[in-house]
Amino acid sequence: MLGEETKKKLCEIVGEEAYLDSVEDLISYSYDSSVSEAIPDAVLLPAGTDQVSAIMKVANEEGIPVTPRGAGTNLSGGTVPLKGGIVLVLTRMNRLIELNRENRYAIVEAGHTNLSLQNKVKKEGLFYPPDPASWSVSTMGGNVGENAGGPRGVKYGVTRDWILGLTAVLADGRIIKAGGITAKNVTGIDLISLFTGSEGCLGIVTEITVKLLPLPPFQQSLQAYFPQLDGASRTVARIIGEGIVPVALELMDKVVVNMIEDSAHIGLPRDVEGTLLIMVDGEEATCRQQVEIMTTICREEGASAVQVAGSVEEEEKLWLGRRSAFGVMSRKMPTCVLEDCTVPVSNLPAMIKGTVEIGKKYKLTIGVMAHAGDGNTHPMIVTDKRDKEEWERVEKAVSEIFQLAVDLGGTLSGEHGIGISKKQFLPLIMNEDARKLMVEIKSVLDPKGILNPGKFIE
Amino acid sequence: MKEKKSLLSDVTNEHVYHCAKCGLCLDACPVYREMLMESHSPRGKVQLAKHIIEGDTELTEHMHDILFSSCLLCGSCVAACPSGVRQDALFSGLRWRAAERYGLGFAKKLFFQVLARGWLMSTSAWFGKWVRKIFGGPWIESKMKAGNLPIDGIPPMNPKPFNDEFPEIVRPEGTVNAHVLYFHGCATNYVFGDVGKAVVSVLTRMGVQVEIPKKQSCCGLPIFLSGDRKTALACIREVVGMFSRKDVDAIIVDCATCGSALRNEYVHILKELRDLGEGVDDDLVKSAEYLADKTMDVSEFIDAHRDWLPVFRPFDGDKIRVTYHDPCHLVKGQKVGVQPRRLLKLLPAVEFVEMEEADRCCGGGGEYQIEYGDMSARITNRKVENVLKTGAGIVATGCPGCTITIGAHLAKDNVRTVHTVQLIKMAMDESGPGKSPTM
Numbered sequence: 061m062l063g064e065e066t067k068k069k070l071c072e073i074v075g076e077e078a079y080l081d082s083v084e085d086l087i088s089y090s091y092d093s094s095v096s097e098a099i100p101d102a103v104l105l106p107a108g109t110d111q112v113s114a115i116m117k118v119a120n121e122e123g124i125p126v127t128p129r130g131a132g133t134n135l136s137g138g139t140v141p142l143k144g145g146i147v148l149v150l151t152r153m154n155r156l157i158e159l160n161r162e163n164r165y166a167i168v169e170a171g172h173t174n175l176s177l178q179n180k181v182k183k184e185g186l187f188y189p190p191d192p193a194s195w196s197v198s199t200m201g202g203n204v205g206e207n208a209g210g211p212r213g214v215k216y217g218v219t220r221d222w223i224l225g226l227t228a229v230l231a232d233g234r235i236i237k238a239g240g241i242t243a244k245n246v247t248g249i250d251l252i253s254l255f256t257g258s259e260g261c262l263g264i265v266t267e268i269t270v271k272l273l274p275l276p277p278f279q280q281s282l283q284a285y286f287p288q289l290d291g292a293s294r295t296v297a298r299i300i301g302e303g304i305v306p307v308a309l310e311l312m313d314k315v316v317v318n319m320i321e322d323s324a325h326i327g328l329p330r331d332v333e334g335t336l337l338i339m340v341d342g343e344e345a346t347c348r349q350q351v352e353i354m355t356t357i358c359r360e361e362g363a364s365a366v367q368v369a370g371s372v373e374e375e376e377k378l379w380l381g382r383r384s385a386f387g388v389m390s391r392k393m394p395t396c397v398l399e400d401c402t403v404p405v406s407n408l409p410a411m412i413k414g415t416v417e418i419g420k421k422y423k424l425t426i427g428v429m430a431h432a433g434d435g436n437t438h439p440m441i442v443t444d445k446r447d448k449e450e451w452e453r454v455e456k457a458v459s460e461i462f463q464l465a466v467d468l469g470g471t472l473s474g475e476h477g478i479g480i481s482k483k484q485f486l487p488l489i490m491n492e493d494a495r496k497l498m499v500e501i502k503s504v505l506d507p508k509g510i511l512n513p514g515k516f517i518e
Numbered sequence: 519m520k521e522k523k524s525l526l527s528d529v530t531n532e533h534v535y536h537c538a539k540c541g542l543c544l545d546a547c548p549v550y551r552e553m554l555m556e557s558h559s560p561r562g563k564v565q566l567a568k569h570i571i572e573g574d575t576e577l578t579e580h581m582h583d584i585l586f587s588s589c590l591l592c593g594s595c596v597a598a599c600p601s602g603v604r605q606d607a608l609f610s611g612l613r614w615r616a617a618e619r620y621g622l623g624f625a626k627k628l629f630f631q632v633l634a635r636g637w638l639m640s641t642s643a644w645f646g647k648w649v650r651k652i653f654g655g656p657w658i659e660s661k662m663k664a665g666n667l668p669i670d671g672i673p674p675m676n677p678k679p680f681n682d683e684f685p686e687i688v689r690p691e692g693t694v695n696a697h698v699l700y701f702h703g704c705a706t707n708y709v710f711g712d713v714g715k716a717v718v719s720v721l722t723r724m725g726v727q728v729e730i731p732k733k734q735s736c737c738g739l740p741i742f743l744s745g746d747r748k749t750a751l752a753c754i755r756e757v758v759g760m761f762s763r764k765d766v767d768a769i770i771v772d773c774a775t776c777g778s779a780l781r782n783e784y785v786h787i788l789k790e791l792r793d794l795g796e797g798v799d800d801d802l803v804k805s806a807e808y809l810a811d812k813t814m815d816v817s818e819f820i821d822a823h824r825d826w827l828p829v830f831r832p833f834d835g836d837k838i839r840v841t842y843h844d845p846c847h848l849v850k851g852q853k854v855g856v857q858p859r860r861l862l863k864l865l866p867a868v869e870f871v872e873m874e875e876a877d878r879c880c881g882g883g884g885e886y887q888i889e890y891g892d893m894s895a896r897i898t899n900r901k902v903e904n905v906l907k908t909g910a911g912i913v914a915t916g917c918p919g920c921t922i923t924i925g926a927h928l929a930k931d932n933v934r935t936v937h938t939v940q941l942i943k944m945a946m947d948e949s950g951p952g953k954s955p956t957m
């Protein structure tokens with residue numbers, strides 16, 4: 061609990077109704093989609109940038125930790141208030157400020173959800189590419205904070221690639237604007253990149269200007285089934301090697317496919333070792349040609365069947381199944397540890413093979429899924445955290461998976477961020493001076509260390 | 519503080535551990551979408567349940583309020599959950615415990631006791647007077663606001679209970695294709711007599727012998743969901759005893775909530791009470807399982823036997839634009855959504871249009887709209903907007919609760935809300951041959 065005086069000051073800013081500190085509310089903001097949990101002292105739901113700024117002034121003066129949060133769907137513990145203090149929830153700041161068709165950009169408040177932005181721009185014939193699996197609830201502010209990706213990353217990259225400008229509140233309450241609304245902008249140091257992916261440790265992003273594309277005229281999805289997982293991962297490396305750039309190229313192994321079928325009943329075959337789900341978009345003729353080439357590659361690599369989705373509804377079902385993959389893993393076992401180490405795509409077969417071997421070595425059930433087209437693997441270890449002995453094996457396996465990714469020229473995270481869960485592995489990939497530089501940058505922006513303390517910058 | 523005895527059965531407790539906290543239920547939840555607060559989300563309540571089960575916190579009065587005020591028990595989260603968590607079982611279980619500890623509101627208690635013993639009412643007039651009062655008369659206005667329901671839009675009571683209007687067995691003319699039991703529920707009995715008449719009329723003209731057991735009880739689900747398990751169990755025993763019969767082809771239900779109770783909830787509730795040692799035996803569970811297998815929504819039954827329908831005469835006048843609202847307890851609870859649409863598209867005078875978010879909750883949630891009027895109104899407004907956007911003159915649906923909520927709000931816009939089966943009856947009447955049975 062915060063002191064009475066502090067509470068009074070904060071209530072004056074947001075109103076009593078938007079200041080929460082009942083046991084039930086504090087528990088409700090103690091978690092995100094990762095396994096970590098910590099209870100805050102207060103939860104605030106501000107209504108605008110000015111309120112965020114006023115809150116930060118109070119917090120900075122009094123040295124109260126502040127953890128910004130959207131829908132809390134990140135997978136690395138980024139929004140868990142490790143040191144207590146305030147959880148600053150931006151979900152109610154969810155206005156679409158401007159949708160500009162002529163110049164193809166949109167300005168939203170941080171609490172605007174990704175999917176509702178997708179739907180609004182689609183009505184205008186426009187397209188916002190980043191599509192994290194949690195898009196129906198995850199907020200644009202959260203997407204920026206975590207630099208979120210999604211299946212479409214193969215062709216369209218991650219959130220950072222689509223930000224033209226943003227408004228951020230600094231630790232002491234000052235408000236800055238970075239970037240603008242123009243398609244090109246090389247004015248000054250790229251502050252957008254500084255804040256994007258900073259996981260709320262450097263400032264609180266309250267407004268975001270995103271770049272939009274014309275809606276692609278055509279899209280097509282195909283699925284291919286492989287009796288050997290290896291054939292599926294070789295196919296991925298070959299498709300990318302051929303120069304085709306699919307929108308999405310997803311790989312799922314038997315464990316994942318069976319879990320999805322248990323939940324979604326979309327008719328995926330349960331007995332094949334590897335399934336690829338591929339989408340292309342653009343002009344119809346080009347798409348059809350690409351689908352043909354990919355079909356041939358799949359067959360050459362031993363696919364037992366290749367199917368092209370017949371309708372948009374059919375496609376949507378397939379992708380809905382894929383988006384629910386994290387959740388479905390919890391059907392049989394309570395805890396699902398989902399990692400997202402990423403390797404150069406030519407090393408994907410080795411990464412997947414190695415992951416399966418690590419699973420065997422530690423006698424764990426590991427479901428292998430990957431945004432394969434960009435080398436972003438999602439090994440999912442299903443376990444029960446209450447089983448201490450097994451949990452130890454899980455932790456060992458996770459360490460080995462990260463070491464393997466690094467050995468293969470890869471990195472710890474492709475799109476989920478570092479947060480709490482990958483903090484201890486940072487030295488594997490960043491040397492001491494690089495890590496120190498992050499600490500130094502933070503100390504300039506947040507000298508008292510109140511923004512999301514305890515996370516990866518320490 | 520720690521809870522001394524276990525509040526839920528082990529099976530139900532285990533559900534909290536299967537929540538991956540992925541958050542996909544948030545968007546599915548009509549209350550979260552309005553409040554945008556985690557404690558009002560299904561994920562939030564599951565995590566709160568975990569803390570209560572593990573003894574970090576107790577079932578407080580505030581938790582009681584959260585369970586009742588921020589949940590319509592519409593089942594949208596259950597349908598959306600990839601991990602297979604039964605949030606409904608968790609929340610209704612905790613509601614029961616919360617109601618035991620902190621009590622039900624006076625109005626609610628009376629409402630449910632009367633629902634449960636509806637068949638004891640000798641004259642429906644008394645019941646009607648009472649229901650109008652409970653649904654928004656002056657008493658309710660003075661005590662707990664008028665709720666979300668526009669009082670003028672509430673339909674009047676049946677002049678006499680539907681059940682009294684028919685003999686126990688209504689036979690079709692000619693060949694008998696099937697023999698069904700008709701569970702008409704309280705709403706048809708006391709308010710929507712016309713729906714019941716349409717069900718009997720359509721089914722008999724399809725060659726179906728309809729048996730309408732006398733003195734049938736409330737399904738018990740609204741009572742159960744409100745947390746009053748004891749009264750609910752009395753209802754469940756009655757219904758299972760009366761309807762779990764091996765000599766019929768199906769048990770037909772016209773109410774989404776009743777259907778959901780008979781098909782999904784009874785077995786679940788009974789097993790939970792058996793496991794908690796609350797005096798439920800295996801035989802009762804088995805009978806309930808049999809009943810669950812045999813129960814069908816009326817639209818589902820008619821659709822499955824479309825070949826028994828008469829050929830409709832082509833219609834060349836101005837068609838009526840009709841849209842369809844998916845009741846939560848039908849589309850999420852029973853996976854019935856395609857069937858009513860297919861039937862509506864069969865009707866010659868109907869121009870079917872889909873509304874946006876057809877499967878979003880209407881915000882009614884039974885007594886929810888009376889006690890939590892503001893929240894309910896926000897959810898209902900969204901539904902009303904979506905209906906009006908279609909330009910439809912009629913909303914078809916399959917739930918008396920939704921009919922009351924949507925109907926009351928659309929009355930001023932001259933949009934009528936009816937049960938799908940009423941439109942089928944109208945089409946049959948237009949097309950002749952085959953008459954309604956004696957009325």
